[in-house]
Amino acid sequence: MSSLALNLTRFLGDQLLVSFLRCSKFSLERTKERLDRYFTIRTMAPEVFTNRDPLLPELQAILEAGFILPLPNVAKENNHRIIVLRYSNNLDPNLMTMVNIAKLSYMILDILLREDDNAVVSGVVFWSYCKDCPSKYAIQLTPASLQRYSVIEEKGFPFRMKGAYYSHVPQIFEACYNIFKVFCSDKLKQRMGLYSESNIEELFKKIPKDLLPQEFGGCNGSVKDLTVFWKDKVESCRDWFLKDEHCKIDERLRPGTPKTCSEVFGLEGAPTSTRTATDCRERIERSEFSSEFNLTRFLGDQLLVSFLRCSKFSLERTKERLDRYFTIRTMAPEAFTNRDPLLPELQAILNAGFFLPLPKVANENGPRIILLRINDNLNPNLMTVVNLSKLG
Numbered sequence: 001m002s003s004l005a006l007n008l009t010r011f012l013g014d015q016l017l018v019s020f021l022r023c024s025k026f027s028l029e030r031t032k033e034r035l036d037r038y039f040t041i042r043t044m045a046p047e048v049f050t051n052r053d054p055l056l057p058e059l060q061a062i063l064e065a066g067f068i069l070p071l072p073n074v075a076k077e078n079n080h081r082i083i084v085l086r087y088s089n090n091l092d093p094n095l096m097t098m099v100n101i102a103k104l105s106y107m108i109l110d111i112l113l114r115e116d117d118n119a120v121v122s123g124v125v126f127w128s129y130c131k132d133c134p135s136k137y138a139i140q141l142t143p144a145s146l147q148r149y150s151v152i153e154e155k156g157f158p159f160r161m162k163g164a165y166y167s168h169v170p171q172i173f174e175a176c177y178n179i180f181k182v183f184c185s186d187k188l189k190q191r192m193g194l195y196s197e198s199n200i201e202e203l204f205k206k207i208p209k210d211l212l213p214q215e216f217g218g219c220n221g222s223v224k225d226l227t228v229f230w231k232d233k234v235e236s237c238r239d240w241f242l243k244d245e246h247c248k249i250d251e252r253l254r255p256g257t258p259k260t261c262s263e264v265f266g267l268e269g270a271p272t273s274t275r276t277a278t279d280c281r282e283r284i285e286r287s288e289f290s291s292e293f294n295l296t297r298f299l300g301d302q303l304l305v306s307f308l309r310c311s312k313f314s315l316e317r318t319k320e321r322l323d324r325y326f327t328i329r330t331m332a333p334e335a336f337t338n339r340d341p342l343l344p345e346l347q348a349i350l351n352a353g354f355f356l357p358l359p360k361v362a363n364e365n366g367p368r369i370i371l372l373r374i375n376d377n378l379n380p381n382l383m384t385v386v387n388l389s390k391l392g
Contacts, residue, residue, distance in 0.1 A: 023158035041156040066227030079122035093136035123160030131168035150183040167195040
């Protein structure tokens with residue numbers, strides 16, 4: 001851990017420091033690593049870790065909506081703290097942005113981190129109820145933001161994530177869920193689930209129904225009372241939130257190489273593994289799109305990842321690009337059929353060195369330069385423009 005982060009631990013109370021030790025199974029090295037990440041992430045995500053005065057109108061609106069509600073009673077068999085996230089018609093996307101919703105959520109997680117032994121020792125379970133969630137929020141959930149939220153939630157808080165379940169999710173948000181899941185660790189992926197009205201009983205096997213609020217058929221408090229309780233609770237911690245805003249790392253003073261946002265959050269959250277391609281392939285083929293997407297089985301993992309990268313890891317854009325890819329190839333047979341490279345007409349163009357991608361690039365992430373030699377190396381009597389395009 002850097003001395004910068006170590007110096008900031010003086011701002012942590014004993015309870016919070018013990019929380020880090022517990023989550024790290026009392027390993028001093030792991031505790032140091034978690035503390036470093038804790039302060040680094042908070043410094044590099046100012047959109048959710050600054051301006052956290054709970055009396056700000058934009059945060060008051062979300063508190064009054066009862067969006068995030070940790071429930072009072074824990075599961076008897078494992079003592080997990082259950083947290084309900086109400087993405088429903090209680091939210092107004094014109095007043096409550098997704099950034100501020102995330103900010104308020106992390107404020108309440110900060111309170112649990114400081115005060116709730118059940119959450120720290122036994123872990124937390126999230127249930128996101130998404131019925132009637134305003135569709136405008138889908139625009140705000142970009143792949144880059146989903147990547148940042150996944151890092152913050154898994155690495156920025158010393159909680160044991162025991163489950164993240166989503167129910168009644170509108171179809172437009174299923175793509176957001178799938179993209180978010182791509183960025184999560186393998187361990188968390190195994191603890192995530194998507195549930196509809198038809199299989200909601202499967203959710204109750206994960207979270208017993210009696211542990212839900214009264215409005216959802218349980219006996220674990222009412223949404224109305226819990227909303228009032230957590231609004232008062234957050235407001236009572238106002239002084240701490242104002243003070244916490246000053247606990248930041250100056251990366252310029254870090255010994256060795258300073259950390260960057262790309263290093264902490266990834267380059268727009270760009271995973272490139274074979275597993276990522278497999279996940280994407282399965283999700284595309286399971287989706288309710290036209291039968292062209294069955295053709296993705298003919299694409300190698302590297303090519304599928306190329307489509308993902310070019311689409312900035314948006315599943316919807318990837319589907320659109322794949323549709324165009326196969327459609328254009330079907331409707332332009334003059335350029336995409338008879339492509340045996342040993343055909344004389346293609347051999348002539350290959351021997352002429354018409355289309356030459358160059359070996360070196362400017363830097364590791366630089367573009368590939370391609371040279372097209374259109375001069376006396378070409379014989380129009382032997383090499384038609386159609387075949388030049390085909391070879392290109």
